[in-house]
Amino acid sequence: MSELLRVEDLRVYYRSIWGDYKSVDGVSLAVNPGEVYGVAGESGCGKSTLVEGFLGLVKPPGYVKSGSALFNGSDILKMDHEKLRRLRWKELAYIPQGSMNALNPVIRVQEQMVDAVLAHEKMPKGKANSLAIDSLKQVGLPSEVARMYMHELSGGMKQRVIIAMAMILKPKLIIADEPVTALDVVVQRSILQLIAELRDLHGATVVFVAHDLAAHAEIVDKMTIMYAGKLSEMGSVHDIFNDPLHPYSRALIASIPTVGKKEAKGIPGLAPSPLNWPTGCRFHPRCPYVMAICPKEDPEMKEMAPGRRVACHLFG
Amino acid sequence: MRGMEQHLLELKGVSKVFRIGGGLGVFRPKTITAVDDISFTIAGDKPSIIALVGESGSGKSTIANMILGLIEPTSGKLLYKGRDVSALLKENRREYIREVQAVFQDPYEIYNPFYKVEHILYMVINKLKLASSKEEADRMIVDAMRSIGLRPEDLLGRYPHQLSGGERQRLMLARILLVKPKLLVADEPVSMIDASLRAIFLDDLMQLRDKLNMSCLYITHDLNIAFYVADRMIVLCYGKIVETGPAHAMIERASHPYTQLLISSIPIPNPDKRWKDKLNVKVETIKDMRAERGCIYQLRCPYVMPICKDKEPPMFHVGQEHEAACFLHD
Numbered sequence: 166m167s168e169l170l171r172v173e174d175l176r177v178y179y180r181s182i183w184g185d186y187k188s189v190d191g192v193s194l195a196v197n198p199g200e201v202y203g204v205a206g207e208s209g210c211g212k213s214t215l216v217e218g219f220l221g222l223v224k225p226p227g228y229v230k231s232g233s234a235l236f237n238g239s240d241i242l243k244m245d246h247e248k249l250r251r252l253r254w255k256e257l258a259y260i261p262q263g264s265m266n267a268l269n270p271v272i273r274v275q276e277q278m279v280d281a282v283l284a285h286e287k288m289p290k291g292k293a294n295s296l297a298i299d300s301l302k303q304v305g306l307p308s309e310v311a312r313m314y315m316h317e318l319s320g321g322m323k324q325r326v327i328i329a330m331a332m333i334l335k336p337k338l339i340i341a342d343e344p345v346t347a348l349d350v351v352v353q354r355s356i357l358q359l360i361a362e363l364r365d366l367h368g369a370t371v372v373f374v375a376h377d378l379a380a381h382a383e384i385v386d387k388m389t390i391m392y393a394g395k396l397s398e399m400g401s402v403h404d405i406f407n408d409p410l411h412p413y414s415r416a417l418i419a420s421i422p423t424v425g426k427k428e429a430k431g432i433p434g435l436a437p438s439p440l441n442w443p444t445g446c447r448f449h450p451r452c453p454y455v456m457a458i459c460p461k462e463d464p465e466m467k468e469m470a471p472g473r474r475v476a477c478h479l480f481g
Numbered sequence: 482m483r484g485m486e487q488h489l490l491e492l493k494g495v496s497k498v499f500r501i502g503g504g505l506g507v508f509r510p511k512t513i514t515a516v517d518d519i520s521f522t523i524a525g526d527k528p529s530i531i532a533l534v535g536e537s538g539s540g541k542s543t544i545a546n547m548i549l550g551l552i553e554p555t556s557g558k559l560l561y562k563g564r565d566v567s568a569l570l571k572e573n574r575r576e577y578i579r580e581v582q583a584v585f586q587d588p589y590e591i592y593n594p595f596y597k598v599e600h601i602l603y604m605v606i607n608k609l610k611l612a613s614s615k616e617e618a619d620r621m622i623v624d625a626m627r628s629i630g631l632r633p634e635d636l637l638g639r640y641p642h643q644l645s646g647g648e649r650q651r652l653m654l655a656r657i658l659l660v661k662p663k664l665l666v667a668d669e670p671v672s673m674i675d676a677s678l679r680a681i682f683l684d685d686l687m688q689l690r691d692k693l694n695m696s697c698l699y700i701t702h703d704l705n706i707a708f709y710v711a712d713r714m715i716v717l718c719y720g721k722i723v724e725t726g727p728a729h730a731m732i733e734r735a736s737h738p739y740t741q742l743l744i745s746s747i748p749i750p751n752p753d754k755r756w757k758d759k760l761n762v763k764v765e766t767i768k769d770m771r772a773e774r775g776c777i778y779q780l781r782c783p784y785v786m787p788i789c790k791d792k793e794p795p796m797f798h799v800g801q802e803h804e805a806a807c808f809l810h811d
Contacts, residue, residue, distance in 0.1 A: 207675040320537075349536040349702060354746040358759060376676065379705075379748035383755050402752040420677045421750050422709035424732050429709060431681035435645055 168235075169338055169370050170196040170219070175232030177211075177218035179439075180225075186439040188214040188227075190394035193466070196338070201364050201371045203381040203388030203402065207417075209436055211394045212374045213262060216340055220259055221249055236338070254285040258331035260341040265323040268315045274301075275311035278330050286334060300329040303367075304359055321352035328359065332369070339363075340372040345380055357384050378421055382406055387472065390414045393437050393447035396466065400473040410475040413448045446478065454479060487563050489525040489664060489696055490548065494518050495557035497543050516540040516547070517720040517777075518557070523664065523698065525562065528690050530697045532707035532728070534743070535717030541700045544717075545668045548698065549583050561664075579609050582662035586669040588649035592641035598652060599637050605656055625658040628692075629685055647678030654685050658693070665689075665697040671706065683710045704747050708732055713802075716740050718778055719771040722796075726803030736805035738782050776808070784809060 177189040188211045196202045206212050217223050219234035221241050234241040236257065244252065253259070261267075268277055278297035279290065298308050304325040315323060324344060331339050341360070345353040361384045363369040373385055381388050382402060389399035390413065398411040409415045413432075422429040434451035437443050443450050449459035456478055464476045497516040502508055517540075523531055535541050546552045547559060550570045559566040561581065569577045585591065592601060602622045605611070612618040623633045629651055641649065650670055657665060667686070671679045687710060689695055701707050707714055707728070714731050716724045716739065724737040735741045745756075770780040776789040788808050797810035 207677060350704065350743055350746040351536070354748070354756065357748065358756065377748070378676070379750040382750045382752045383748045406750060406752050417677055418750060420680045422680060422683065422705045423750060424705055424708045424744070424747060429680035429683075431679065431684070432677035433681070435648075436675065436677075 167197055168195040169198045169237065170372070171235040172215075172219045173233045173235070175215065175218050175234065176230035177214050177223055177227060178230045179227045181440070183440055185230075187394055187442060188439050189218050190442070192218075192232075192391075192394075192396055194389055194396065194399065196370060196372060197387075198337070198370050199364065199368050200386040201360065201373050201384055203385030204372065204374045204391060205376065205378055205381050205388060205417075206391035207376060207436060209439070210391045211439070212376070212391055213342055215391070216259070216342055216372065216374055220257065220340065222259070251285070254281060254336065255334045256337050258334075258336040258339045260327055260331050260339065260344055262343040262346070265320070265327050268323075268326070270314060270316050273312055273314060274318075274326055278311075278326075278333060281330060282333055296333055297329075300333040301326070303332060304329045319352070320348050321355060324348065324352075324356050325359065328356075328363075332363065332367075338370045338372065340374070342374045343376070344373075345375065345377070353380070360384055378418060379423075390417065393442055394439060395447060395476065396474075397448065397477070398475045400470075404473055410469070410480060411448075411477050412452050412454050412479070416451075416453075446476075487525045488522040488560070489562060490523040490698075491520075491558075491560040491563075492522070492544075493520050493558040493560065495520070495544075495547065495554045495559060497540070497547065497552065498555045515543040515720055516554075519544065519717075519720070519722055520557075521715055521722065521725065523696050528694045528696045529712040530687065530690055530699050530710055532711035532714045533698060533700045533717060534702065534704060534707045534714055536702060536743075538719075539717040540720040541702075541717060542668055543720075545583070545666050545698070545700055548664075548666055549581065550577070575609065579660060580663045582657055582660055582665050584650070584653045584657065584665065584667045584670045586672055588646050588653065588673060589641070591653070592649065594641055596640075597637075598639055598641055598644060598649070601652070602656055602659060605660060609660060611659060621659055622655070625655040626652070628658060629655045630681075631655060645675070645678070647674045647682065650674055650682055651685060654682070654689060657689060657695075661693050662695060665695055666700070667697055668700045669702070670699075672701075672703070679706070680709075686710060704743055716743070721777055722806065723778065724803075724805040724807075725796075726800060726805075730800050730803045734800060734803070736799040736803070736810060737778075737807045738784055738809075739778050740805070742781075776806075 172192060172194050175189055175192045179186040179188060192215055204212050218229055223229055229242055275297050279293040282293040282296060298311055301310055306325050345356050357380060360371060364371060375381060385402050388402050388405055389396045392413050398414045405414060409418055416432045419430050420432060432451055437447060445460040445462050446464050449455045458478050464478045466474045466476045467480055468474050495516060496518050499513045499515055500510045502510050533541050547554050550566060561569055599622060603618060606618045612621055626633045631651055671682050674682060690697060699710055711728045714728050715722055718739045724740045735744050771777050772779045775791050776794050779785045779789040786808060794806045794808050796804040796806050799805050799810050
């Protein structure tokens with residue numbers, strides 16, 4: 166068993182007076198060590214809920230309906246609080262969306278990093294201090310940053326500090342949720358290249374969640390595209406971009422305006438509501454290739470080639 | 482005045498300086514020059530979409546707010562059809578608002594959640610006295626929605642939270658269609674819309690340009706979108722224009738090092754064309770890297786020369802209607 170993370174049929178629902186919002190509804194995926202695994206999809210498709218789900222971070226009114234998340238062979242969703250606490254940060258680091266603006270503005274960067282280290286591992290403070298500085302250097306920040314406050318840093322530097330914090334205890338897996346959203350293009354590029362570097366030079370494994378497909382094309386190895394709480398397609402990044410199979414992936418890739426390309430086609434219709442997903446294939450109301458079977462039967466994930474899967478009746 | 486076509490909009494040496502701090506008369510206030518001596522024109526003869534591109538803090542939105550009369554310039558002049566905007570706003574505010582409309586970034590904030598979505602359309606019809614009766618107003622709204630490709634039967638009578646961001650933003654285009662302005666200032670209108678709906682909005686916008694003979698100042702940080710939608714582009718850096726020209730010329734021959742950096746940093750949705758080189762400029766800055774003397778970009782520029790430190794580069798001609806503020810083109 167080589168996978169570092171294996172998510173199996175995960176369902177995360179949110180309770181409401183109108184019924185359950187089925188935000189993540191049967192997702193299975195596997196991440197191998199040393200790869201950047203991309204999770205793409207439009208807003209509201211369940212990307213962030215998926216990540217919170219397999220990390221055991223779902224808070225009420227959300228709950229995990231079913232499924233498992235094996236990390237190194239043991240199920241995160243069955244662990245008790247103490248065991249989870251020891252796993253987090255040391256083995257599993259999570260960078261939530263917008264976390265670069267969530268650090269304490271009146272405590273120096275280094276102190277916050279040391280705090281996190283000492284909360285998860287017993288070591289002398291001096292060692293924690295030097296770990297913090299090493300980690301900052303690793304993400305390309307000068308050591309002066311350690312003595313600065315978050316508000317003195319630019320957006321790109323803040324995001325680097327966050328990545329340095331996530332890296333500090335050399336976790337086996339880093340999950341980054343939209344780490345480059347809200348950054349300017351140039352800074353965005355530098356952060357994307359940093360993530361690729363962490364993989365190439367330090368063998369880091371990263372789950373990279375982003376709505377921007379172009380960002381995926383630049384750095385991920387394997388990826389999956391999510392639609393309406395389910396995965397529609399997965400494969401290597403080359404498979405997905407060069408030969409997308411699912412009509413949703415095809416349409417999504419065609420809808421990106423790019424320099425030099427003078428036509429982009431949007432996907433007509435609306436993203437459905439998690440309270441009331443369409444029957445059968447959830448993409449069928451917007452799908453240009455819809456067939457009689459699509460509204461009736463939910464297509465299963467079919468393996469087209471090793472690691473290449475698609476959930477669409479066109480590939481029956 | 483034959484042959485002398487009037488500019489629709491002209492900015493002449495416009496600057497905006499913000500003061501921060503300086504409480505109690507004890508502390509010395511700091512000043513931030515958000516917009517620094519900017520001049521450009523939007524032609525009046527042919528409708529076009531002009532993209533104003535820059536990173537955050539480059540002064541894009543400040544320029545939009547000055548054109549809309551929401552803030553006053555510190556110096557310089559804004560002329561609309563040859564007349565001073567602040568004077569126009571004083572004399573005949575309604576007329577100016579009718580001709581210069583805006584679409585903003587957040588399609589959630591502009592709707593009042595207690596009113597049905599059509600309220601915002603009726604409001605503009607009433608305020609600008611576009612219709613003489615309720616029936617006429619109804620008909621105008623339905624027509625406007627249809628020509629944007631929205632289905633009135635699906636949307637009318639619904640509340641803002643029942644619509645997607647894309648629908649809300651396209652409903653704003655229906656409003657534009659009702660008002661028929663001469664100039665639309667669009668400040669990041671698709672940044673909160675899903676990728677699959679962006680292209681639809683942008684295509685609608687290009688159609689409006691042709692249908693209404695309307696020009697548009699399209700403000701964005703996203704170069705992909707700028708190239709997709711714009712006829713001309715203006716690139717801003719630290720409140721100054723560094724390059725301006727036709728969109729296609731800017732992709733093919735980006736002439737200012739800053740524009741080149743921006744273009745090379747656009748992620749391309751093709752895994753076979755990944756960035757090969759590492760970014761060779763320091764992008765992380767402790768203080769902001771705007772130079773006080775000479776070229777504002779010298780501290781980040783890989784081609785910096787001695788002259789850049791002394792003199793501010795004027796706009797150099799680099800192609801047809803294509804100019805760059807860089808001594809490399811001297």
